[in-house]
Amino acid sequence: MSGFNGFERSDGTVGVRNHVVVIPSVACANGVAAEIVRQVPQAVPLYHGHGCSRAGRDLELHFRTLSNLARHPNVSAALVVGLGCEVIKADLLSGEVSGTGRRVEHIDIQAEGGSRRAAEKGAGIVRNLLADAAKESRAAVGIDRLIVGLECGGSDAFSGITANPAVGVLSDLVVADGGTVILTENTEMIGTSHILERRAVSPEVAERIRDMVARAEKRTRDILGPLASMVIAPGNMDGGMSSIQEKSLGCITKGGSSPITRVVDYAESPTGKGLVLMDAPGYDVESMAGVVAAGAQVVIFTTGRGNPIGFPIAPVIKVASTSKLFASMEDDMDVDAGKVLERGIDEVGREVQRLMMGVLNGEPAKAEKNRQDGILCLYTTGPSF
Amino acid sequence: MERLVLVINENDNVAVALREIVAGTGVEVPGRGVLKAVDDIPYGHKIALEEIPEGHPVVKYGETIGFASSHVQEGGWVHTHNMGPVEVNS
Numbered sequence: 096m097s098g099f100n101g102f103e104r105s106d107g108t109v110g111v112r113n114h115v116v117v118i119p120s121v122a123c124a125n126g127v128a129a130e131i132v133r134q135v136p137q138a139v140p141l142y143h144g145h146g147c148s149r150a151g152r153d154l155e156l157h158f159r160t161l162s163n164l165a166r167h168p169n170v171s172a173a174l175v176v177g178l179g180c181e182v183i184k185a186d187l188l189s190g191e192v193s194g195t196g197r198r199v200e201h202i203d204i205q206a207e208g209g210s211r212r213a214a215e216k217g218a219g220i221v222r223n224l225l226a227d228a229a230k231e232s233r234a235a236v237g238i239d240r241l242i243v244g245l246e247c248g249g250s251d252a253f254s255g256i257t258a259n260p261a262v263g264v265l266s267d268l269v270v271a272d273g274g275t276v277i278l279t280e281n282t283e284m285i286g287t288s289h290i291l292e293r294r295a296v297s298p299e300v301a302e303r304i305r306d307m308v309a310r311a312e313k314r315t316r317d318i319l320g321p322l323a324s325m326v327i328a329p330g331n332m333d334g335g336m337s338s339i340q341e342k343s344l345g346c347i348t349k350g351g352s353s354p355i356t357r358v359v360d361y362a363e364s365p366t367g368k369g370l371v372l373m374d375a376p377g378y379d380v381e382s383m384a385g386v387v388a389a390g391a392q393v394v395i396f397t398t399g400r401g402n403p404i405g406f407p408i409a410p411v412i413k414v415a416s417t418s419k420l421f422a423s424m425e426d427d428m429d430v431d432a433g434k435v436l437e438r439g440i441d442e443v444g445r446e447v448q449r450l451m452m453g454v455l456n457g458e459p460a461k462a463e464k465n466r467q468d469g470i471l472c473l474y475t476t477g478p479s480f
Numbered sequence: 481m482e483r484l485v486l487v488i489n490e491n492d493n494v495a496v497a498l499r500e501i502v503a504g505t506g507v508e509v510p511g512r513g514v515l516k517a518v519d520d521i522p523y524g525h526k527i528a529l530e531e532i533p534e535g536h537p538v539v540k541y542g543e544t545i546g547f548a549s550s551h552v553q554e555g556g557w558v559h560t561h562n563m564g565p566v567e568v569n570s
Contacts, residue, residue, distance in 0.1 A: 252524045256496050260488055260541075286566075290543050335496070335525035337538075337559050340566050341545040348488075348541050436483060436498060439510075 255345020264444020
Protein backbone atom coordinates (compact mmCIF):
# COMPACT_ATOMS: atom_id res chain seq x y z
CA MET A 96 0.00 0.00 0.00
CA SER A 97 1.23 3.50 -0.76
CA GLY A 98 1.77 6.04 1.99
CA PHE A 99 -0.38 8.93 3.15
CA ASN A 100 -0.21 12.68 3.55
CA GLY A 101 0.13 13.78 7.14
CA PHE A 102 1.32 16.55 9.45
CA GLU A 103 4.89 15.88 10.58
CA ARG A 104 5.45 16.78 14.24
CA SER A 105 8.59 17.93 16.02
CA ASP A 106 8.79 14.64 17.96
CA GLY A 107 8.89 12.54 14.77
CA THR A 108 5.24 11.46 14.77
CA VAL A 109 2.82 12.18 11.93
CA GLY A 110 -0.78 13.35 12.36
CA VAL A 111 -3.71 12.70 10.04
CA ARG A 112 -5.66 15.58 11.58
CA ASN A 113 -4.50 18.99 12.82
CA HIS A 114 -6.58 19.71 15.90
CA VAL A 115 -6.08 22.34 18.57
CA VAL A 116 -7.35 20.75 21.77
CA VAL A 117 -8.58 22.17 25.06
CA ILE A 118 -7.85 19.62 27.76
CA PRO A 119 -8.96 20.04 31.37
CA SER A 120 -6.34 18.71 33.79
CA VAL A 121 -9.18 17.91 36.20
CA ALA A 122 -12.95 17.41 35.95
CA CYS A 123 -13.50 20.75 37.78
CA ALA A 124 -12.15 22.55 34.69
CA ASN A 125 -14.60 20.99 32.21
CA GLY A 126 -16.96 23.98 32.44
CA VAL A 127 -14.26 26.52 31.56
CA ALA A 128 -13.04 24.25 28.74
CA ALA A 129 -16.63 24.17 27.44
CA GLU A 130 -16.90 27.98 27.56
CA ILE A 131 -13.61 28.31 25.64
CA VAL A 132 -14.96 25.99 22.94
CA ARG A 133 -18.23 27.94 22.84
CA GLN A 134 -16.18 31.05 22.09
CA VAL A 135 -13.83 29.26 19.65
CA PRO A 136 -15.81 26.38 18.12
CA GLN A 137 -12.92 25.14 15.94
CA ALA A 138 -11.09 23.95 19.07
CA VAL A 139 -11.68 20.35 20.21
CA PRO A 140 -12.47 19.72 23.90
CA LEU A 141 -11.26 16.59 25.68
CA TYR A 142 -13.70 16.41 28.58
CA HIS A 143 -13.16 13.78 31.26
CA GLY A 144 -14.04 13.01 34.87
CA HIS A 145 -10.59 12.58 36.41
CA GLY A 146 -7.49 14.50 37.51
CA CYS A 147 -7.91 14.41 41.27
CA SER A 148 -8.31 12.15 44.33
CA ARG A 149 -6.19 9.37 42.85
CA ALA A 150 -2.76 8.02 43.66
CA GLY A 151 -0.48 5.18 42.62
CA ARG A 152 -1.47 3.09 39.63
CA ASP A 153 -4.57 5.09 38.64
CA LEU A 154 -2.75 8.41 38.88
CA GLU A 155 -0.02 6.99 36.62
CA LEU A 156 -2.61 5.69 34.12
CA HIS A 157 -4.57 8.94 33.98
CA PHE A 158 -1.53 11.22 33.83
CA ARG A 159 -0.03 9.17 30.99
CA THR A 160 -3.32 9.06 29.09
CA LEU A 161 -4.02 12.79 29.36
CA SER A 162 -0.46 13.89 28.55
CA ASN A 163 -0.23 11.49 25.60
CA LEU A 164 -3.54 12.78 24.23
CA ALA A 165 -2.35 16.41 24.59
CA ARG A 166 0.72 15.59 22.47
CA HIS A 167 -1.04 13.16 20.13
CA PRO A 168 0.15 13.18 16.49
CA ASN A 169 -3.28 14.44 15.37
CA VAL A 170 -2.94 17.46 17.67
CA SER A 171 -1.19 20.63 16.46
CA ALA A 172 -1.22 22.28 19.88
CA ALA A 173 -2.95 21.98 23.24
CA LEU A 174 -4.27 24.30 25.92
CA VAL A 175 -4.40 22.64 29.36
CA VAL A 176 -6.98 24.16 31.69
CA GLY A 177 -6.42 23.49 35.38
CA LEU A 178 -8.15 24.56 38.55
CA GLY A 179 -5.15 25.06 40.84
CA CYS A 180 -5.60 22.68 43.77
CA GLU A 181 -5.95 19.33 41.92
CA VAL A 182 -3.57 16.35 41.84
CA ILE A 183 -2.88 16.46 38.09
CA LYS A 184 -1.99 20.14 37.93
CA ALA A 185 -2.06 21.99 34.61
CA ASP A 186 1.62 22.91 34.81
CA LEU A 187 2.62 19.27 35.43
CA LEU A 188 0.63 18.08 32.44
CA SER A 189 1.84 20.96 30.31
CA GLY A 190 5.45 20.34 31.37
CA GLU A 191 5.21 16.68 30.41
CA VAL A 192 4.00 17.65 26.93
CA SER A 193 6.42 20.52 26.30
CA GLY A 194 9.28 18.26 27.38
CA THR A 195 8.75 16.28 24.19
CA GLY A 196 8.97 19.44 22.09
CA ARG A 197 5.26 19.69 21.36
CA ARG A 198 3.39 22.99 21.60
CA VAL A 199 1.29 23.44 24.73
CA GLU A 200 0.00 26.29 26.91
CA HIS A 201 -1.72 26.18 30.27
CA ILE A 202 -3.91 28.31 32.54
CA ASP A 203 -5.30 27.86 36.07
CA ILE A 204 -8.82 29.00 36.89
CA GLN A 205 -7.94 30.02 40.46
CA ALA A 206 -4.87 32.00 39.34
CA GLU A 207 -6.84 33.80 36.58
CA GLY A 208 -9.48 34.97 39.07
CA GLY A 209 -12.37 32.69 38.19
CA SER A 210 -14.20 31.02 35.34
CA ARG A 211 -15.01 34.02 33.16
CA ARG A 212 -11.50 35.48 33.19
CA ALA A 213 -9.95 32.04 32.64
CA ALA A 214 -12.27 31.36 29.70
CA GLU A 215 -11.52 34.76 28.11
CA LYS A 216 -7.77 34.22 28.43
CA GLY A 217 -8.04 30.61 27.26
CA ALA A 218 -10.08 31.59 24.20
CA GLY A 219 -7.39 34.12 23.24
CA ILE A 220 -4.65 31.51 23.54
CA VAL A 221 -6.64 29.00 21.48
CA ARG A 222 -7.25 31.57 18.72
CA ASN A 223 -3.49 32.05 18.42
CA LEU A 224 -2.84 28.30 18.39
CA LEU A 225 -5.46 27.84 15.66
CA ALA A 226 -3.92 30.60 13.55
CA ASP A 227 -0.55 28.84 13.75
CA ALA A 228 -2.09 25.43 13.05
CA ALA A 229 -3.63 26.82 9.87
CA LYS A 230 -0.11 27.46 8.53
CA GLU A 231 0.84 23.78 8.83
CA SER A 232 0.43 21.51 5.82
CA ARG A 233 0.53 17.84 4.92
CA ALA A 234 3.50 16.00 3.47
CA ALA A 235 3.83 12.50 2.00
CA VAL A 236 5.00 9.82 4.45
CA GLY A 237 5.15 6.03 4.47
CA ILE A 238 2.91 3.48 6.20
CA ASP A 239 5.79 2.92 8.64
CA ARG A 240 4.60 6.17 10.31
CA LEU A 241 1.11 4.79 10.85
CA ILE A 242 -0.39 3.26 14.01
CA VAL A 243 -3.82 1.69 13.56
CA GLY A 244 -5.93 0.95 16.65
CA LEU A 245 -8.47 -1.89 16.59
CA GLU A 246 -11.72 -1.99 18.53
CA CYS A 247 -15.02 -3.81 18.53
CA GLY A 248 -18.22 -2.86 20.27
CA GLY A 249 -21.75 -4.18 20.20
CA SER A 250 -20.72 -7.41 18.50
CA ASP A 251 -23.17 -9.91 17.00
CA ALA A 252 -22.98 -13.46 15.62
CA PHE A 253 -21.58 -12.13 12.33
CA SER A 254 -18.81 -9.95 13.81
CA GLY A 255 -16.45 -12.91 14.12
CA ILE A 256 -17.00 -14.16 10.56
CA THR A 257 -17.34 -10.98 8.48
CA ALA A 258 -16.15 -7.67 9.99
CA ASN A 259 -13.35 -8.98 12.23
CA PRO A 260 -11.66 -11.28 9.66
CA ALA A 261 -11.88 -8.48 7.05
CA VAL A 262 -10.16 -6.09 9.46
CA GLY A 263 -7.57 -8.84 10.02
CA VAL A 264 -6.72 -8.61 6.31
CA LEU A 265 -6.17 -4.86 6.72
CA SER A 266 -3.98 -5.46 9.79
CA ASP A 267 -1.73 -7.83 7.86
CA LEU A 268 -1.43 -5.30 5.01
CA VAL A 269 -0.45 -2.50 7.41
CA VAL A 270 2.15 -4.64 9.19
CA ALA A 271 3.56 -5.92 5.88
CA ASP A 272 4.21 -2.30 4.87
CA GLY A 273 6.08 -1.52 8.07
CA GLY A 274 3.22 -0.01 10.05
CA THR A 275 1.95 -0.71 13.56
CA VAL A 276 -1.36 -2.25 14.60
CA ILE A 277 -2.61 -2.26 18.21
CA LEU A 278 -4.98 -5.05 19.23
CA THR A 279 -6.49 -4.74 22.68
CA GLU A 280 -9.54 -5.66 24.79
CA ASN A 281 -7.84 -8.36 26.87
CA THR A 282 -11.17 -9.72 28.11
CA GLU A 283 -11.67 -10.99 24.58
CA MET A 284 -8.34 -12.82 24.61
CA ILE A 285 -9.39 -15.18 27.40
CA GLY A 286 -8.84 -18.78 26.32
CA THR A 287 -6.48 -17.88 23.49
CA SER A 288 -3.35 -17.10 25.50
CA HIS A 289 -1.54 -20.19 24.15
CA ILE A 290 -2.33 -19.15 20.57
CA LEU A 291 -1.16 -15.56 21.09
CA GLU A 292 1.97 -16.74 22.96
CA ARG A 293 2.88 -18.93 19.99
CA ARG A 294 2.77 -15.83 17.76
CA ALA A 295 5.06 -13.84 20.08
CA VAL A 296 8.46 -12.84 18.68
CA SER A 297 10.28 -13.77 21.90
CA PRO A 298 9.82 -15.73 25.15
CA GLU A 299 9.67 -12.40 27.01
CA VAL A 300 6.74 -11.21 24.91
CA ALA A 301 5.02 -14.60 25.33
CA GLU A 302 5.43 -14.27 29.10
CA ARG A 303 3.80 -10.83 29.07
CA ILE A 304 0.91 -12.16 27.01
CA ARG A 305 0.38 -15.06 29.45
CA ASP A 306 0.44 -12.65 32.39
CA MET A 307 -1.94 -10.18 30.75
CA VAL A 308 -4.56 -12.78 29.75
CA ALA A 309 -4.37 -14.53 33.14
CA ARG A 310 -5.01 -11.20 34.90
CA ALA A 311 -7.88 -10.42 32.51
CA GLU A 312 -9.48 -13.75 33.38
CA LYS A 313 -9.00 -13.22 37.12
CA ARG A 314 -10.37 -9.68 36.92
CA THR A 315 -13.41 -10.89 35.00
CA ARG A 316 -14.08 -13.60 37.60
CA ASP A 317 -13.57 -11.14 40.49
CA ILE A 318 -15.94 -8.55 39.01
CA LEU A 319 -18.64 -10.80 37.63
CA GLY A 320 -18.59 -13.70 40.11
CA PRO A 321 -21.01 -16.41 38.92
CA LEU A 322 -21.82 -14.34 35.83
CA ALA A 323 -18.20 -14.68 34.64
CA SER A 324 -19.21 -17.82 32.78
CA MET A 325 -21.17 -15.56 30.42
CA VAL A 326 -17.83 -14.18 29.28
CA ILE A 327 -15.44 -17.04 29.95
CA ALA A 328 -17.38 -20.26 29.24
CA PRO A 329 -19.21 -21.25 26.07
CA GLY A 330 -22.29 -22.16 28.12
CA ASN A 331 -24.62 -19.58 26.64
CA MET A 332 -23.34 -19.80 23.12
CA ASP A 333 -26.48 -20.90 21.33
CA GLY A 334 -25.34 -18.94 18.31
CA GLY A 335 -22.95 -21.74 17.38
CA MET A 336 -19.90 -21.00 19.54
CA SER A 337 -18.62 -24.33 20.86
CA SER A 338 -15.62 -23.22 22.93
CA ILE A 339 -14.09 -20.13 24.51
CA GLN A 340 -11.29 -20.40 21.95
CA GLU A 341 -13.80 -20.11 19.11
CA LYS A 342 -15.45 -17.06 20.68
CA SER A 343 -12.19 -15.25 21.44
CA LEU A 344 -10.64 -16.09 18.07
CA GLY A 345 -13.58 -14.29 16.48
CA CYS A 346 -12.40 -11.14 18.29
CA ILE A 347 -8.62 -11.40 17.99
CA THR A 348 -8.82 -12.23 14.29
CA LYS A 349 -9.02 -8.42 13.87
CA GLY A 350 -5.27 -8.37 14.46
CA GLY A 351 -4.56 -10.65 11.50
CA SER A 352 -1.81 -13.26 11.54
CA SER A 353 1.40 -11.26 12.04
CA PRO A 354 3.90 -12.05 14.78
CA ILE A 355 3.21 -10.19 18.04
CA THR A 356 6.15 -7.88 18.61
CA ARG A 357 5.35 -6.52 22.08
CA VAL A 358 2.79 -5.95 24.81
CA VAL A 359 2.24 -2.38 26.00
CA ASP A 360 0.47 -1.02 29.06
CA TYR A 361 -2.71 1.07 28.83
CA ALA A 362 -2.01 4.29 26.88
CA GLU A 363 1.68 3.39 26.50
CA SER A 364 3.20 4.23 23.11
CA PRO A 365 4.78 1.23 21.38
CA THR A 366 8.48 1.73 20.67
CA GLY A 367 8.54 -0.67 17.72
CA LYS A 368 6.47 -1.65 14.70
CA GLY A 369 4.31 -4.62 13.84
CA LEU A 370 1.37 -6.17 15.68
CA VAL A 371 1.25 -4.92 19.29
CA LEU A 372 -1.10 -6.00 22.09
CA MET A 373 -2.31 -3.45 24.63
CA ASP A 374 -3.23 -4.46 28.17
CA ALA A 375 -6.62 -2.71 28.23
CA PRO A 376 -10.12 -3.90 29.11
CA GLY A 377 -12.97 -5.09 26.93
CA TYR A 378 -14.95 -1.88 27.61
CA ASP A 379 -14.60 -0.29 24.18
CA VAL A 380 -14.67 3.40 25.09
CA GLU A 381 -11.98 2.95 27.76
CA SER A 382 -9.73 0.81 25.62
CA MET A 383 -10.17 3.20 22.67
CA ALA A 384 -8.88 6.10 24.82
CA GLY A 385 -5.86 3.94 25.68
CA VAL A 386 -5.19 3.01 22.06
CA VAL A 387 -5.44 6.59 20.81
CA ALA A 388 -3.31 7.86 23.71
CA ALA A 389 -0.69 5.30 22.63
CA GLY A 390 -0.48 7.22 19.36
CA ALA A 391 -2.95 5.49 17.03
CA GLN A 392 -3.87 8.09 14.40
CA VAL A 393 -6.92 6.10 13.25
CA VAL A 394 -9.19 3.48 14.84
CA ILE A 395 -10.93 0.67 12.96
CA PHE A 396 -14.05 -0.28 14.92
CA THR A 397 -16.19 -3.31 14.08
CA THR A 398 -19.78 -3.51 15.24
CA GLY A 399 -22.71 -5.86 14.82
CA ARG A 400 -25.46 -4.21 16.85
CA GLY A 401 -24.49 -0.73 15.65
CA ASN A 402 -22.25 1.46 17.80
CA PRO A 403 -21.93 5.09 16.63
CA ILE A 404 -19.15 6.32 18.95
CA GLY A 405 -16.13 8.20 17.70
CA PHE A 406 -13.16 9.87 19.37
CA PRO A 407 -12.51 13.62 19.65
CA ILE A 408 -9.08 13.67 17.99
CA ALA A 409 -8.92 10.49 15.89
CA PRO A 410 -11.10 9.28 13.04
CA VAL A 411 -12.95 6.08 13.96
CA ILE A 412 -13.94 3.94 10.98
CA LYS A 413 -17.03 1.82 11.53
CA VAL A 414 -17.14 -1.62 9.93
CA ALA A 415 -20.64 -3.13 10.05
CA SER A 416 -20.87 -6.92 10.35
CA THR A 417 -24.01 -7.23 8.20
CA SER A 418 -25.55 -5.46 5.21
CA LYS A 419 -28.73 -5.15 7.27
CA LEU A 420 -26.95 -3.07 9.92
CA PHE A 421 -25.13 -1.03 7.27
CA ALA A 422 -28.47 -0.16 5.63
CA SER A 423 -30.26 0.62 8.91
CA MET A 424 -27.48 2.87 10.30
CA GLU A 425 -25.87 4.10 7.11
CA ASP A 426 -25.17 7.55 8.60
CA ASP A 427 -22.87 5.90 11.16
CA MET A 428 -21.35 2.98 9.23
CA ASP A 429 -18.37 3.39 6.89
CA VAL A 430 -17.97 -0.14 5.50
CA ASP A 431 -20.48 -2.95 4.88
CA ALA A 432 -18.63 -6.14 5.83
CA GLY A 433 -21.81 -8.14 5.16
CA LYS A 434 -20.45 -8.18 1.60
CA VAL A 435 -17.97 -10.83 2.81
CA LEU A 436 -20.73 -13.37 2.15
CA GLU A 437 -20.70 -12.61 -1.60
CA ARG A 438 -17.21 -11.28 -2.21
CA GLY A 439 -15.01 -12.96 0.37
CA ILE A 440 -12.96 -11.77 3.32
CA ASP A 441 -9.94 -10.58 1.35
CA GLU A 442 -11.85 -8.25 -0.95
CA VAL A 443 -13.73 -6.58 1.91
CA GLY A 444 -10.46 -6.24 3.85
CA ARG A 445 -9.05 -4.34 0.89
CA GLU A 446 -12.14 -2.14 0.82
CA VAL A 447 -11.52 -1.24 4.49
CA GLN A 448 -7.94 -0.42 3.51
CA ARG A 449 -9.01 1.85 0.61
CA LEU A 450 -11.46 3.68 2.84
CA MET A 451 -8.87 4.05 5.60
CA MET A 452 -6.33 5.56 3.17
CA GLY A 453 -8.90 8.20 2.16
CA VAL A 454 -9.58 8.99 5.83
CA LEU A 455 -5.85 9.27 6.58
CA ASN A 456 -5.57 11.83 3.80
CA GLY A 457 -8.38 13.94 5.24
CA GLU A 458 -11.70 12.42 4.18
CA PRO A 459 -13.97 12.52 7.25
CA ALA A 460 -15.14 9.21 8.72
CA LYS A 461 -18.86 9.01 9.48
CA ALA A 462 -18.24 9.43 13.23
CA GLU A 463 -16.39 12.69 12.46
CA LYS A 464 -19.25 13.95 10.28
CA ASN A 465 -21.61 13.19 13.17
CA ARG A 466 -19.36 14.91 15.74
CA GLN A 467 -19.37 11.72 17.85
CA ASP A 468 -16.84 13.18 20.27
CA GLY A 469 -18.35 12.48 23.68
CA ILE A 470 -16.18 12.50 26.77
CA LEU A 471 -13.03 10.54 27.56
CA CYS A 472 -13.57 7.39 29.60
CA LEU A 473 -10.26 6.38 31.21
CA TYR A 474 -9.37 2.95 32.53
CA THR A 475 -9.31 2.97 36.34
CA THR A 476 -8.30 0.08 38.58
CA GLY A 477 -9.53 1.22 42.00
CA PRO A 478 -11.72 3.67 43.89
CA SER A 479 -10.97 7.37 44.37
CA PHE A 480 -10.22 8.78 47.79
CA MET B 481 -26.09 -22.49 -6.17
CA GLU B 482 -26.86 -20.28 -3.14
CA ARG B 483 -23.94 -19.54 -0.84
CA LEU B 484 -24.69 -21.63 2.25
CA VAL B 485 -21.39 -21.64 4.13
CA LEU B 486 -18.35 -19.46 4.77
CA VAL B 487 -14.84 -20.86 5.23
CA ILE B 488 -12.82 -18.33 7.27
CA ASN B 489 -9.29 -19.75 6.86
CA GLU B 490 -7.95 -22.10 4.20
CA ASN B 491 -6.70 -24.48 6.91
CA ASP B 492 -10.12 -24.85 8.54
CA ASN B 493 -11.90 -28.21 8.64
CA VAL B 494 -15.24 -26.60 9.51
CA ALA B 495 -17.31 -23.89 7.82
CA VAL B 496 -19.99 -21.54 9.21
CA ALA B 497 -23.60 -22.05 8.07
CA LEU B 498 -24.96 -18.78 6.69
CA ARG B 499 -28.54 -20.10 6.98
CA GLU B 500 -30.15 -23.20 8.41
CA ILE B 501 -29.07 -26.21 6.35
CA VAL B 502 -31.33 -29.28 6.25
CA ALA B 503 -29.73 -32.75 6.29
CA GLY B 504 -29.28 -34.04 2.75
CA THR B 505 -28.69 -30.58 1.23
CA GLY B 506 -25.79 -30.27 -1.20
CA VAL B 507 -23.43 -27.55 0.05
CA GLU B 508 -20.97 -25.88 -2.30
CA VAL B 509 -17.69 -25.03 -0.59
CA PRO B 510 -15.68 -22.57 -2.69
CA GLY B 511 -12.52 -24.26 -3.92
CA ARG B 512 -13.44 -27.60 -2.37
CA GLY B 513 -16.41 -28.78 -4.42
CA VAL B 514 -19.79 -29.89 -3.09
CA LEU B 515 -20.43 -31.88 0.08
CA LYS B 516 -23.66 -33.21 1.49
CA ALA B 517 -24.92 -32.12 4.91
CA VAL B 518 -25.53 -35.29 6.96
CA ASP B 519 -27.14 -33.43 9.90
CA ASP B 520 -29.34 -30.37 10.17
CA ILE B 521 -26.94 -27.46 10.69
CA PRO B 522 -28.42 -24.49 12.61
CA TYR B 523 -27.73 -20.98 11.34
CA GLY B 524 -24.32 -19.72 12.55
CA HIS B 525 -23.18 -23.21 13.53
CA LYS B 526 -20.36 -25.32 12.08
CA ILE B 527 -20.40 -28.01 9.40
CA ALA B 528 -17.47 -30.43 9.03
CA LEU B 529 -15.72 -30.02 5.67
CA GLU B 530 -14.09 -33.42 6.04
CA GLU B 531 -14.17 -36.44 8.29
CA ILE B 532 -12.80 -35.57 11.76
CA PRO B 533 -11.76 -38.72 13.68
CA GLU B 534 -12.27 -38.80 17.44
CA GLY B 535 -9.50 -36.92 19.22
CA HIS B 536 -8.54 -34.87 16.16
CA PRO B 537 -8.56 -31.07 16.24
CA VAL B 538 -11.44 -28.96 15.03
CA VAL B 539 -9.87 -26.03 13.16
CA LYS B 540 -11.51 -22.61 12.62
CA TYR B 541 -9.70 -19.28 12.07
CA GLY B 542 -6.75 -21.57 11.22
CA GLU B 543 -6.51 -22.50 14.91
CA THR B 544 -7.63 -25.40 17.08
CA ILE B 545 -10.92 -24.49 18.75
CA GLY B 546 -11.45 -27.96 20.28
CA PHE B 547 -11.12 -31.71 19.69
CA ALA B 548 -13.66 -34.15 18.29
CA SER B 549 -15.07 -36.04 21.27
CA SER B 550 -16.61 -38.58 18.89
CA HIS B 551 -16.18 -39.36 15.20
CA VAL B 552 -17.50 -36.53 12.98
CA GLN B 553 -18.61 -37.38 9.44
CA GLU B 554 -17.99 -35.06 6.50
CA GLY B 555 -21.03 -32.78 6.36
CA GLY B 556 -21.76 -33.33 10.05
CA TRP B 557 -22.82 -30.72 12.59
CA VAL B 558 -19.97 -29.80 14.96
CA HIS B 559 -20.89 -28.40 18.37
CA THR B 560 -20.50 -29.20 22.06
CA HIS B 561 -22.16 -32.65 21.62
CA ASN B 562 -19.20 -33.91 19.60
CA MET B 563 -16.45 -31.36 20.31
CA GLY B 564 -14.51 -31.12 23.56
CA PRO B 565 -12.60 -28.09 24.82
CA VAL B 566 -8.93 -27.26 24.41
CA GLU B 567 -7.21 -28.06 27.69
CA VAL B 568 -4.96 -25.14 28.52
CA ASN B 569 -2.40 -25.19 31.29
CA SER B 570 -2.65 -21.86 33.01
